[in-house]
Amino acid sequence: MKATRAVREVFGFFGGLAWKTGKTRVFALLGLIPVALAVVVRIVLRGRTGDMVAVFTEILMVFFLQFYIVILTLFYGTSITAEETENRTLAYLTTRPVPKPAIILGKYAAYGLLMFAMVAASLIPSYFLLNAGRLGQPEVIKAFFVDLGVLGLGILAYSAFFTFLGTFLKRAIILGLIFGFGWENVIQYFPGSTQRFSVVHYLKSLLPYRPVTGGGGRGVALLLFRLEPTPPLLAVLALTAIAAVFLALACGLFRIKEYLYED
Amino acid sequence: MSAVISASHLSKWYGNVLGLNDVSLEIEAGITGLLGPNGAGKSTFMKLVTGQMKPNIGFVTVRGRKAWNNPGIFQGIGFCPENDVFYEDMTGGEFVAGLLRFYGYARTEIRDRTARALDLVGLTADQDRLIRGYSRGMRQRIKFAQAVAHDPEIVILDEPLSGLDPLGKRKLIRLIKDFKSQGRTVLVSSHVLPEIEALTSQVVLIHQGKVLAQGDIPYIRDLIESHPHQISVRSGDPRALAARFVGDKSIQKMTFAADGRTLVVETHNRDAFFGRLTGVLLEAGLAVDEISSPDDNLQAVFEYLVGK
Numbered sequence: 001m002k003a004t005r006a007v008r009e010v011f012g013f014f015g016g017l018a019w020k021t022g023k024t025r026v027f028a029l030l031g032l033i034p035v036a037l038a039v040v041v042r043i044v045l046r047g048r049t050g051d052m053v054a055v056f057t058e059i060l061m062v063f064f065l066q067f068y069i070v071i072l073t074l075f076y077g078t079s080i081t082a083e084e085t086e087n088r089t090l091a092y093l094t095t096r097p098v099p100k101p102a103i104i105l106g107k108y109a110a111y112g113l114l115m116f117a118m119v120a121a122s123l124i125p126s127y128f129l130l131n132a133g134r135l136g137q138p139e140v141i142k143a144f145f146v147d148l149g150v151l152g153l154g155i156l157a158y159s160a161f162f163t164f165l166g167t168f169l170k171r172a173i174i175l176g177l178i179f180g181f182g183w184e185n186v187i188q189y190f191p192g193s194t195q196r197f198s199v200v201h202y203l204k205s206l207l208p209y210r211p212v213t214g215g216g217g218r219g220v221a222l223l224l225f226r227l228e229p230t231p232p233l234l235a236v237l238a239l240t241a242i243a244a245v246f247l248a249l250a251c252g253l254f255r256i257k258e259y260l261y262e263d
Numbered sequence: 264m265s266a267v268i269s270a271s272h273l274s275k276w277y278g279n280v281l282g283l284n285d286v287s288l289e290i291e292a293g294i295t296g297l298l299g300p301n302g303a304g305k306s307t308f309m310k311l312v313t314g315q316m317k318p319n320i321g322f323v324t325v326r327g328r329k330a331w332n333n334p335g336i337f338q339g340i341g342f343c344p345e346n347d348v349f350y351e352d353m354t355g356g357e358f359v360a361g362l363l364r365f366y367g368y369a370r371t372e373i374r375d376r377t378a379r380a381l382d383l384v385g386l387t388a389d390q391d392r393l394i395r396g397y398s399r400g401m402r403q404r405i406k407f408a409q410a411v412a413h414d415p416e417i418v419i420l421d422e423p424l425s426g427l428d429p430l431g432k433r434k435l436i437r438l439i440k441d442f443k444s445q446g447r448t449v450l451v452s453s454h455v456l457p458e459i460e461a462l463t464s465q466v467v468l469i470h471q472g473k474v475l476a477q478g479d480i481p482y483i484r485d486l487i488e489s490h491p492h493q494i495s496v497r498s499g500d501p502r503a504l505a506a507r508f509v510g511d512k513s514i515q516k517m518t519f520a521a522d523g524r525t526l527v528v529e530t531h532n533r534d535a536f537f538g539r540l541t542g543v544l545l546e547a548g549l550a551v552d553e554i555s556s557p558d559d560n561l562q563a564v565f566e567y568l569v570g571k
Contacts, residue, residue, distance in 0.1 A: 001367045009364040016361070020352040088348040092409070095313045095342040096365035097334050255332065258316050260277060261346075 006098040010106020018114045023079075027072055031122030034060050034068075038126040060126055061147060065203055069119060069154045070180040076111040077162025078172040080104060081250075085170075085259045101251035108163055108247065115155050123148060143208060150206045157199050157239045160246035167250040167257070196230065202238045205229035267292055267417060267448040268312055272321035275307050275472075282307035284472040285321070290450055294443045296459035297452040299469035305452040306345055308469070309421050312450070313342045325417065338366065341415035343406050345422045345452075349394045355405045356381065356390035359412050366413050380412035383438065399426040407435060411442070418442055420451040424458050436461050491515055492533045496540070497553040501526035507543045511536075524552070 001009070018024060038060070081104070084090040093103050127144050134140045158180070165172040165179075187198040195201045230238065266289035275283040283304045297305045310316045311323050314330035314337075322329060325336050350358060360377040368376065381387045384404035389397070394405065403426055410418060420439070424432050439462055442449050453459050459466055460480055468476040476482070498504055505517050505526050513536050516529040530536045533556070544551060 001365070005367060006365070009367075013361045013364055016357070017350055017353060088344075088346045089350060091310075091313070091315055091342065091344045091346075092350075092362060093365075094315055095337055095340065096362065097337040097367075098365045099334055100332070260316070 001097055003099050003102055006102035007106045007109065010093075010098065010103055011109045012106075014107050014110035015113065018076075018110055023075065024114065024118075027075070028118055028121070030071075031068065031118050034063050034122055034126040035129070038129040042129055042132070060123070060130070061207065064119065064123060064147075064151055065154065065207075066185065066200060068122070069115070069151055069158060070184065072115045072118065073155055073158035073162050074173065074176040074180050076115055077108075077159040078166030078176055080107045080111060080163045081167040081254060081259075082170075082172060085261070088261055090259055100255045104163065104167070104251045104254050105247070108159060108250075112155055112159055115159070116152055119151050119155065120148060123151065146206070146208065150203050153206070153236065153239045154199065154203045156243040157202075157246075160243040160250070161199070164246040164250040164253070167253050191228070195228070196238075199239070199242060202230055202235040202242075205235040206232055266290060268323070268325055268450065269327075270308070270311070270321065270323045273308070273311060273318050273323055274320040275311060275316060275318055281472045283311070283318075286469075286472070286474050287321075288467060288474060288477070290448065290467075292446060292448045293465060294439065294449040294451060294463035296463045296466045297450060297469060298454070298456060298459050298466050299452075300454050303454075303469045304472040305454075305469055306421055307472070309342075309419055309450070309452060313337075313340065313419055338413075339416040341410035341413065341418045343410040343418075343420040343423050345425075347399070347402055347426070349402065349405070351395040352393065354391050354393055355386050355397065355401075355408075358394060358405060359409050362409050363412055368413075376412050376414075380408040383411070384408045385434070400428055400431045403427050403431070404435070407438070415447070417448045418450070420449065422452055422454070424453060424455070432458070432461075491529045491531055492536075492556060494528045494530065494533070494536060494554065494556045495520065495525050496528065496551060497522075497525045498549050498551045499524070500549060503547060504543070504549055507547060508539075511539065513539070 084093065094100065123144075127147070128135065131140050131144075161179075162172070162176055165176055169175060184198050184200050188195050188201045188204070229235075268288070268290040270286055270288040273283055273286040273288075274281075286304075286308065288308075297308065299305050307316070311318055312325065312330055314333060317331045324330065325340065328336050330336060350361075353361065356377060359380050360373050363373045363376055377390075378387070381390050384407055386401060386404055386408065389401060394402065397405065403423065407420070407423055410420065418439075423439070424435060427435060436458075439449055439451065443463075449463075451459070451462060464479045464481075466476075466478065466480060467474055496504060501519055501524055505519075508514050508517065508528065513530050513532040514528055515531060518527045519525065520527055528536065540554075543549075
């Protein structure tokens, strides 16, 4: 079977399966948090748009950018290989006439689409609830698509990295947590070129910078702070390169590595 | 006849543990039983044949093609793993159909092949149930169905009969034998001699990663029967039972266990002893509480064969 066809078939197999798992239900529930917050803000701040809406939109972006997509990609990315070895189902896949890299790429695509759908299902209602009064303004709609696109790129880049980590290590979750919530959260605030060693730096570089002015937003000012943003085109290229390099590494490693069960 | 599966000086180790040690084998068309106690190296051999693992030394070929990292060979191989593992959130039908996607079939063909495979294992009525709700026997059968749904020329079955009830075993044995009659190659592993015996006369004895013997069942039987078996019979009057067996030529030694109720018999001919025992018990009107054969297992036989 040709590699592209094999990727498509693996995508089809896991595309259907991924939606049914308990893990997906839990993460979908987690995605309701910003929707619930948006509802609360709408009720509490009824009639007050402007700064507070912008600030809260930024808080949502902090949730999505620095928590939701990181946790989603960490669990789905590392599981691309790990769940097959831990559940010992790998033999069902590797004894088929499909190239091993197709298994990685097909699952990556299936899980990537699933994560994007979960993020979109969470972002769309929360965003439009908060901007209900300004939906006629083109920049609000444009900002929504920029936000969604940035989150999509984040999913691609983080997933590829965590896929590689899960293919390389037996217990990748711990290291993934340290990377996602330690390294990423610290390195991005380092001045100079050090910040460029984080994925989130490039994601933030793509977001329109909306300085926090309202009182309620001061608490998140640090999280939104951008030191020296990379130009947008370079940021997109960097994120694409991160995704491509780590996916290629994961595919190469999966092809040559033996996966032995604990016993 | 040319070998379908060929292993040459195959060795595989896991860290310091030797999984397979210098195994050279030629497996021809028909059913070949891989017989050995748990941990003997049967699954390791099968994983090497199916390219799931890379040999440390030697090589294995399937129809002359190397198995490791060669997905092309799997168009003609069906593999049924030993572990009771599945994509539990799938239905039986989805599982078989989903895995058939990897062979490049059109949708209609996938549907037809799925229906045929499920019908073959008697799971048509349960195809829409989640696998997590299947009984152990159903799980074994759906595992078999996924291995044969693409009509492979070579079927590799790792302990396919474990967990099946007698009726299920009989059905599966018949299915496997049908494959043989279609000219295919079946490699099947088990640690239970009667299971292998019911399937084939061609057996490979494997123990501690080494092939101890390869031949037909009578040869293996001879090897086994030259090993004295211990059989314990617990009854109310073990001495009366012993008295009936004193002149029996199949018996080498009789002792009484410390509990005073158990007669321990040592025999070279287990089948003859059991054949006679039933009649003796009926004649004497003796009630038996328990019959056990402490070394009536392959482990004991293998230890005997390797000279321990």
